Amino acid sequence: MNDRPARHGTTARHSGGAGREPRVLRSALILTAAVVALAVQAACARSVDGSVPEQGIFAGNGATRTACIETECPAPFATCEGRSGLCTVDLSSDVRHCGSCDTACLSTSSLTPWTWVCSEGQCRLACEPSHADCNGLESDGCETSVRSDPANCGACGNVCADGVVCWRGACGCPSGFTQCGDDCVRLDSDNENCGACGSVCTAPASDTDPRWSCGPGITPPHTEWTCSNASCDLQCAPEFGDCNKDFCGDGCETSLANDPANCGACGHACTAGQKCQHGTCLCPPGTTMCGGICVDYLTDPANCGDCMAECPGPPSSSGKGGPTCVGGKCGYVCFPGFADCDGSIENGCEANLQTSQHHCGSCGTSCDVANGQPCVRGTCLTKPCEEPVLN
Template sequence: MVAVFTAAATVMAWGCSRTQERLGAEIGEPPPVFAALDAGSDATPDARGLTNYCPSNKCPPGWMTCPDSRFPCDTNIASDPHNCGGCGLDCSRGGPGATFVCNEGACTMSCTSGALDCDGIVDNGCESRTINPTSCGGCGVVCAVGESCRYQDDTFTTVACGCPPGKLDCQGCKDVVDDDSHCGACNNACDRTGGPDAPQYANSYYGCASSQCGKVKCKAGFGNCDGDIENGCETSTIADDNCGACGNKCGAGQKCAVDAVSNKLACLCEEGLTFCQTGEVNGIPKGSCVDVRSDQYNCGACGVDCGSFIGDGYSTSICDYGRCLFRCTNGAADCNGSRNDGCEIDTNSDPRNCGGCGITCDLTMGQACVAGKCVVEPCDQADAGEVTR
């Protein structure tokens, strides 16, 4: 049996002392055992029924040393997509609309957004699409003859056969009530001039309303705020006093701009947030509100991207009160304190830094480090002297 001690227990025990016996004598009762006992012949119980454990270079179940391994037992064959179930068994390949992951030592397939595996055959990946009339939104959902499989709105999220009530299938579901290109029917585009005899008003055109053409409508960015059509659409609705609609006044410190999330005019931003412009829509600033104290893409000021400083795959960037910092991830550590090489140590498998910088396993015995812990196993009967617990 191979056990794995916690890093703390490893540091306590590697002096090959009777630490547990001394601790038990001090408190008057047997100390706890930090690894499961094995009743087999490999275990070496002492007179008090405790099992002696020694450093081990054997890999625990689920771990292997592969040809490309940097350290002993550093490959988790239960989850490594390049060594899934064994060294060199690669399941990182993809397929049409499919990705593969290693789960409990076996390659499993999952479909990407908009793709479906309806035939259950792995070799051809996720062969169906959610926008297909024979798998409309899900496997087995078949649209009626002559009925199309359509996205139900402009967000391109919900898929179903046909269109919802109030919309017509015009190569896409359209609301024909006020659509200037599909007014009352598909492809029925309104004459924006209203015809040769129609009066013309400032900042306006003739469009669709209540499924009928010939209705005076304001051009984008203008509104008829005084209700008098004779002077046309006289008010700009991209101003702070009428932001997106008549009478929508922005608060102190806010500005009227296009919200990058909703793609609509809105009063931006709330107190404590900064407007960072990402573009323009018809000359109108477009962007989003951010907290420059913590936004890693706008850290301290708009456009300062902390992620541009990180590239080693073992660290993540954060914005801390307007300053870009990095933190180590996935068991990596910055043991030399230099940002030039990032998080250079793998504390998951490095026996010289097992579970943390400077925590050393028994290098003479070739003791392995697995998941940040030095590996131990019950001592053989032939072992003598002071031993590790």
């Protein structure tokens, strides 16, 4: 009697037992391989916090490859001794680890017109705008002042004509200025070069000089010889004014620095409640005198709502964030790339979202710390998963 066809999901019966064992064994091997593949894929698909991402095992279109944990730092990042965290050093720009860990660029004094920077993993000279490295020697840094060197005026190799001064990075003097020696001056107001180069503005030697406007040798109070309109004459000293128009009688009698009726200029009166300090009426509307300065209680974090009422938290000089004062109420704002993940104002924005394994990109987004997964540029480092090998 012939065997009946096997039903779906069942095994066909045969008269002989020899043909059944290889088929059963083959099915078992296929099932085992499938289970192993699913386990590998599930491990690869597990997200950084241990949960399975929305796409599950499959990445789409039947593909099984998903992101797996990567522990090697991508260029140009590295993990260097003495710096906390993994892959937190940028070897392309870190002056202490330039190109490789512990390769430090030279340090310079704050008095020198240059500094060393790390650019593309190489230590390079960075000159201030007023100087340049025209001889190409690193030993003397940016040795040339391009603001005053006629052989390198404004830039290395830019030579001024013979006898022409290099002034503020340009050959020759601008309109309204005259070259006196190696300098450009205004002859109409320079006390050392009044009307002509080298003509110093001082009291006339002769009593018959008509510039003695109040009589020979008479110098009224708070006056001095000043160059104005290329002429040297008696005028009010700085911060004083002749407000009563009696120049030869009492000179420049009014202190423009602290007179609230003549603050900064004759006739410029401060409003009620204001003081005149250094020629300025204080305090301007919307501000209040506090500790000798004018402050705005609505916006000043050091005086928020009241004098000396300082908002809590690390100052903005920390580079991570800083206190704010809005409408007289304190707050705290984090700079881009940082966050206050522990909710404590005392340590401010303590989390670096670019490098923190526990707060990678956002508070609470944790990388696989146990397996050494670093956070690089706000993303937990991953790599493509290897396809399972079936024998």
